[in-house]
Structures are given as C-alpha cells and as structure tokens.
Amino acid sequence: MGAARSRSAAQRPRPTWRGAGLAIAGVLAMVGAAVFGRVDLLVLGIVLLLLPLAAAIAVTIDRPWVSVNRIFESDVVTAGEKARARVTVRNESNRRTPTLRWRDALPPGLTASGFAPLPPLGEHALASRDRSDTVAVTYSMGTHGRGVYAAGPLLLERTDPFGLVRCRYAVGAAKPLIVVPRIADLGDGEFDLSRSEGYEHELVKHSIPNADELIAREYRPGDPMRRVHWRATARHDKLMVRQEEPRSNPETWMLLDTDAGRRNGHHHPHGDDSARFETAVDLAASVGAHLIDQGFVLGVAETSPIQLQGRSGAGRAGLSGLPVSSYDPPSGTYSLLNGLAGISQHPGESTDAAGVLGAALRRNPQAVPVFVIVVDGDHDELAAVAGLRMLCDPAVVFFVGERQQLWDYYERRGWDCVAVQPGDSPAVAWQHAGIRSRVARRG
Numbered sequence: 001m002g003a004a005r006s007r008s009a010a011q012r013p014r015p016t017w018r019g020a021g022l023a024i025a026g027v028l029a030m031v032g033a034a035v036f037g038r039v040d041l042l043v044l045g046i047v048l049l050l051l052p053l054a055a056a057i058a059v060t061i062d063r064p065w066v067s068v069n070r071i072f073e074s075d076v077v078t079a080g081e082k083a084r085a086r087v088t089v090r091n092e093s094n095r096r097t098p099t100l101r102w103r104d105a106l107p108p109g110l111t112a113s114g115f116a117p118l119p120p121l122g123e124h125a126l127a128s129r130d131r132s133d134t135v136a137v138t139y140s141m142g143t144h145g146r147g148v149y150a151a152g153p154l155l156l157e158r159t160d161p162f163g164l165v166r167c168r169y170a171v172g173a174a175k176p177l178i179v180v181p182r183i184a185d186l187g188d189g190e191f192d193l194s195r196s197e198g199y200e201h202e203l204v205k206h207s208i209p210n211a212d213e214l215i216a217r218e219y220r221p222g223d224p225m226r227r228v229h230w231r232a233t234a235r236h237d238k239l240m241v242r243q244e245e246p247r248s249n250p251e252t253w254m255l256l257d258t259d260a261g262r263r264n265g266h267h268h269p270h271g272d273d274s275a276r277f278e279t280a281v282d283l284a285a286s287v288g289a290h291l292i293d294q295g296f297v298l299g300v301a302e303t304s305p306i307q308l309q310g311r312s313g314a315g316r317a318g319l320s321g322l323p324v325s326s327y328d329p330p331s332g333t334y335s336l337l338n339g340l341a342g343i344s345q346h347p348g349e350s351t352d353a354a355g356v357l358g359a360a361l362r363r364n365p366q367a368v369p370v371f372v373i374v375v376d377g378d379h380d381e382l383a384a385v386a387g388l389r390m391l392c393d394p395a396v397v398f399f400v401g402e403r404q405q406l407w408d409y410y411e412r413r414g415w416d417c418v419a420v421q422p423g424d425s426p427a428v429a430w431q432h433a434g435i436r437s438r439v440a441r442r443g
Contacts, residue, residue: 019164068172286426354384367393
C-alpha cells in the first residue's frame with residue numbers, strides 16, 4: 001500500500017482542564033465586573049475567555065502535513081493472535097512538527113494501547129542525520145474474532161503551546177486486516193474416509209489388474225497419510241503412497257447454513273446473539289481444513305446467496321452455473337479460511353440448497369462424504385437436503401443450537417446427527433460425529 005499523503009482532517013478541539021479553568025475564571029470575572037462595576041474585571045474576563053478560543057482556532061488551522069504508510073507483519077492472522085503493524089510517518093511540511101501523540105483508529109474486534117508520543121520530525125526540505133523527517137513506529141493489535149477489519153486512519157493528537165485545548169487529526173487511509181477463524185486439530189481416524197477415492201480411481205482399479213501396485217510411489221513430505229499403500233510399504237520396506245494424479249479425484253462436500261431464516265435482520269459478527277453462527281463458522285473452518293489436508297477436493301454450498309470465493313463451480317465438470325465453490329489441496333485451506341473470515345448470515349435470502357448440492361453429488365457414480373452444518377436456516381429447505389442421504393457416505397449433520405424437528409427428520413433418514421452448543425470445540429464435535437458414524441455402521 002502506498003503512502004497516504006494529506007493535510008490531516010481535524011476533529012473539533014476540546015479544552016483541557018487548564019483551558020476549561022481559564023474559561024470558568026473568565027466568566028466569574030465578568031460576573032464580578034457586572035456586580036461591582038469594575039472595568040478591570042471585565043477586561044480580565046474577556047482576555048481569559050479569548051485565550052482558549054484563540055488556542056482552538058490556532059490548532060484547527062495549523063494542522064500537521066504528513067504522509068502515512070502502514071504495513072502489517074502479516075495481512076492475514078488467526079483470531080486470538082496478535083497482529084503487528086509498522087506505521088511510517090513522514091513530515092511533508094517545511095516546518096518541524098509540534099509535539100504530537102499517535103495511535104491507529106481501530107474498529108470493534110481489534111484492540112491496542114492508547115496514545116503514545118511521536119518523536120518530533122524535522123523540516124522536510126532540511127532533513128538531516130540529526131533530525132530526520134521520517135519516523136517508523138510499531139504496535140500490536142489484539143484480535144478477538146474473525147472478520148475483515150480496517151485499521152486506520154492514523155490519529156494524531158496535539159495541544160497548543162499553553163496547553164489550553166487539545167485537537168485530534170485523522171491522517172491517511174485505512175488498510176484491511178483479515179482475521180480468519182481458528183482451526184482445531186481434528187486428528188486422524190475418527191472417520192473411515194478411505195472408501196471415497198474418487199470415481200476415476202475406481203475405474204482404473206477395475207480396468208487394470210493390480211492397479212494399486214502400478215501407481216504406488218515413495219512417500220514425500222506433505223502426502224496425506226490416508227494415501228499410504230500398506231502392501232507396497234511392506235514389500236519395499238519403506239513408506240509408499242498411492243499416486244493420485246491423474247487417476248484419482250477424491251471429493252467431499254460441505255453445506256454451510258448461512259440463511260438467517262429465524263432472525264429479523266443483520267447481526268454484527270461479534271454480537272452475543274450470533275454465537276451459534278460463529279461456532280458454525282469455526283466448525284466449518286476446522287472440518288474444511290481437515291478434509292483438504294486429507295487430500296480431498298472440498299466443495300462448499302451455502303443456504304443463502306454464495307459468499308465464498310473459492311474456485312468457481314463453473315470450473316468443474318458438470319457444475320457449470322451452480323452457486324458453489326471448491327478448494328483443492330494443499331492451497332485450498334488458505335482460500336477457505338480467507339473466505340470464512342468475512343462470511344455472514346443473510347436473512348430471508350435462502351437458495352435451493354438441496355438442488356445445488358444434489359446436482360453436485362449426482363456427478364459421482366458413488367456416494368461421497370457430506371457434512372451439513374445447520375444454524376438458523378429455513379426448515380423446509382434444510383429438510384429437503386436430508387433426502388440426499390443415499391448420495392452421501394458418510395452423511396453427517398451438525399446442529400448448532402436447538403432444531404429438534406430437523407434433528408428427528410435427518411435421523412429418520414439415516415444421517416449421523418451431532419448436537420453442538422455455542423462455544424463448543426470443533427474437535428469435540430468431530431469426535432462425537434466419528435463415534436456416531438462408527439456406531440451406525442456396526443448397527
């Protein structure tokens with residue numbers, strides 16, 4: 001981001017305690033002049049009143065002329081982590097800057113310390129080694145929830161030479177900071193996802209004898225452990241994995257309920273009444289990242305107009321025009337988390353989620369893993385999704401909050417239902433889902 005150069009915008013000057021005291025003394029002097037008929041008290045009162053007024057006019061007119069450049073140590077951070085910023089301030093005036101204090105203007109969700117002294121800057125045209133016209137300051141911000149935040153503009157604060165009034169100036173532009181959801185380590189072995197190898201892999205297995213042997217290769221760092229070829233490993237006495245390209249196309253799907261059907265308007269992502277949705281987003285982030293790390297191409301559908309900006313469904317065979325996004329390993333996790341940082345609920349804007357998800361699933365000649373996360377969406381639309389059970393294996397639905405009728409509906413159709421309370425850990429929810437899935441298979 002380039003430096004933002006501007007004559008700073010001044011906020012309304014405010015009197016200091018000293019300035020307020022002078023003004024009060026001036027009023028009292030004028031009252032005394034009226035009571036006692038003293039002209040000298042009248043003159044004193046006028047002078048005392050004019051001093052703070054003159055100081056306010058002076059600091060309003062004499063604004064700092066500086067340029068500001070803001071750089072984050074990382075433009076993307078995880079919720080709960082500290083974000084570090086470096087702000088470079090340069091004096092563009094031919095006069096030295098007055099004594100200033102500074103801080104960045106921050107929105108709710110970001111916190112930092114208050115005003116701090118800004119080192120004085122020399123004249124722009126006469127900058128020297130002893131007095132530079134540029135200074136760089138750094139600070140840390142606390143992040144308390146996911147979101148796309150605007151840090152800035154820079155706030156500069158000064159007083160007049162007599163300390164009678166204080167004025168603040170907003171300098172430069174804001175810069176976006178992306179705070180992504182936290183992801184939990186879901187571990188391995190909760191689900192047996194090895195059956196979903198992709199339909200192209202299945203065709204190879206049926207058309208080529210011992211196809212697994214032909215495409216085994218030595219393990220490389222970063223290969224998902226679910227691809228380990230145990231027979232080849234035993235034969236070669238070293239870890240071997242199945243070669244995926246170009247024969248395999250493992251796929252899994254997630255439906256995130258972003259329709260605020262049971263709400264009456266937009267809610268700020270950090271409000272208490274949105275705790276269910278924030279838990280759902282954290283769960284979607286953890287489950288999605290885990291599946292991508294396992295080597296799956298993750299498709300994501302939403303129950304409201306699509307907000308995520310992963311690889312468009314138009315780029316996938318048979319999905320042209322469908323409002324879905326997909327994320328490929330290994331870089332898909334980064335794109336997914338960036339998209340989830342700014343996602344929100346949209347009241348009264350539900351879509352045909354069952355039709356969209358069904359069209360995607362019917363591309364596969366075999367069932368694929370499907371994970372549904374239910375929050376506040378429309379009952380009828382979410383119930384229609386339950387009818388896709390035969391296209392899903394495993395078929396898991398997470399209910400964030402109380403949706404008893406939908407729970408019963410999904411359970412009767414053979415879905416593995418998991419209750420999630422606001423604030424629950426995604427790892428615990430995933431563990432419960434794995435247990436229910438194993439119990440259902442044994443039954």
